[in-house]
Amino acid sequence: MSLKEGSRRRGQELEDAILDAAWAVLDEHGYSGFTFEAIAARAGTSRPVLYRRWPQRTDLLLATLTKFWAGQPIPLPDTGNLREDAITLLRRAGVGRARMITLLGTQLMDYFRETGTSFSDLREQLLPADRRRGGFETILARAVERGEVPDVPRSARVVNLPFDLVRHDMLMTLRPVPDESIIEIVDEVWLPLIR
Amino acid sequence: MSLKEGSRRRGQELEDAILDAAWAVLDEHGYSGFTFEAIAARAGTSRPVLYRRWPQRTDLLLATLTKFWAGQPIPLPDTGNLREDAITLLRRAGVGRARMITLLGTQLMDYFRETGTSFSDLREQLLPADRRRGGFETILARAVERGEVPDVPRSARVVNLPFDLVRHDMLMTLRPVPDESIIEIVDEVWLPLIR
DNA sequence: GCCTTAAGGTACGCAGCTGTATCTAACGAT
DNA sequence: ATCGTTAGATACAGCTGCGTACCTTAAGGC
Incomplete structure (x- = not known):
């Protein structure tokens, strides 16, 4: 010692x-x-x-x-504007502790192989039920409340799309996703699908 | 021996x-x-x-x-119909050698850490230039030629979206992506964005 | 057959890591 | 101060894997 x-x-x-x-x-x-x-x-x-x-x-x-x-939720932005919330949250995914969590699935491939499990399983196991919804569900729900987007059913696929794409990009490059890519994902892919 | x-x-x-x-x-x-x-x-x-x-x-x-x-391209479907091509190609991504290649980025995290590189770098290094375009660029180009979809510029982001999402799902679950998810990705996300 | 090359086997020393046992010493409660 | 618990140190045995040296033997060419 x-x-x-x-x-x-x-x-x-x-x-x-x-x-x-x-x-x-x-x-x-x-x-x-x-x-x-x-x-x-x-x-x-x-x-x-x-x-x-x-x-x-x-x-x-x-x-x-x-x-x-599990013990430290990532704080969600609440800017009063959906696009801003989305962009801010995606930027957060690329730095510090959040970056590590975003890429956790890739870091633990050997653990999954050993245990016959997956990142999805791990999330089920460790996160309380209310934490399993992604951040995008929450910011979208707020936008619906504000009347910013219509209240229609949307698949989890579409709701979580930006985050999935950012994670994918991070996996490919192992760098934070550049702002122009984040904006592209939000403006050209996600917002057209939810509006 | x-x-x-x-x-x-x-x-x-x-x-x-x-x-x-x-x-x-x-x-x-x-x-x-x-x-x-x-x-x-x-x-x-x-x-x-x-x-x-x-x-x-x-x-x-x-x-x-x-x-x-690098030495064995994944064969691309050519059904004469874009949706069919897309769905077939995504199914292929989840099995056999193609599955391994789809998940390669996650398998090689230690290598990337050692070398300070990434999957994107590796692809640049190993694949000939004509192979770096994803399969979705090719099947979409064919659909444009057939007159099935309009000939308008599309970002690589949108073109490759289905494959990126499938890879992401595979990373999350370490299982082939179920057909209903593949169909969801193609019908609810991708086709609306390119039509 | 002879020669060269390379496959195959084995041994060595070393490093890293695991799992555990044992001992000493520090800390907290009484 | 005493006692019980636990931190910290150290040692041991064993395993895996690396990098390399050395030797034997098989394969191929002439």
Whole structure:
């Protein structure tokens, strides 16, 4: 234990430090780099400490995702204008923690292979029911309330289209989607389909 | 060498066997399982044989992709009807070798991290220029020629939309996209945008 | 048959990681 | 201060995989 302040972390403080480290390791090195060795080193602790809490790698993964994905919703914009909400939300998808969550499906292919599951399954498992609706359902519902778009039934396919396309682009390029692409998706694809 | 027939493979025959094995290993175990050890074992050869040809794992990966992706185009349907072509092509994306290619971007996240590249970069690198257009550009061009849809400029975004959405769905579920989803994408999203 | 090339086998040393056992020391509660 | 719990350190054994060296043997060409 290399901490200079002389105190050992215990309980929740230690657990938080470990999960912070785990998330950072997952982000930087993917699931193949998500090892007890790497995470313990990153957290400045020893492997038995991790094993005591999470006997399997998958346990630690789920704990990490519960904290950083399930436990912290992405804030939704509420600009009073649907197009602005959509564009803002799509921009958010490409940076920071949200970026990581957007690309999580790709980071966890080995986990899915091991467990015979998929990103959809994981989402079902970890997110509370009210969180499973995408952000686009919410901002569209608000627009309907404001009378900005007609109140007609729309398939989830159409509602979530912008986000799906942005995620796809991010997967292809591993870069944030440029603004002109975001605007293209909203203006040329999505808005024509919902208006 | 455990082959019963008593002969050693040489030259192209051996190389084909290795690349076949490499592709199978990549498909079943992803990039993290794409090891000299695993591929040599799968090919029934020894590791030094692999190292002699491909000194680095990335060399072997590129050779494998060149053979199984760049070297074998996915056949495009030509039914004489755009909707039929589209639906058939999307069905094809979910099975066999085409499925693997569709999901390749997700399988290679570790490679991209190592090399600082992306799936888009890889496609630029490996596919000849005429192959970089998606199948949807071709089937749409045919429909324009047949006079089935008007000859107006369309963004690559709109043209390739069905394929992007199917790939996204496949990533989410790791299963073939059900027919009703394919039909939804074509009928409710794509055709309205191009007609 | 001879020679060259390359396939195939094996061994070595090393690194990284896992899972676990054991011991010491710090922390918190009493 | 004492006790119980747990953090932290370390060691061990084992496995996988890498990179390479060395040797034997098979295949192909002349």
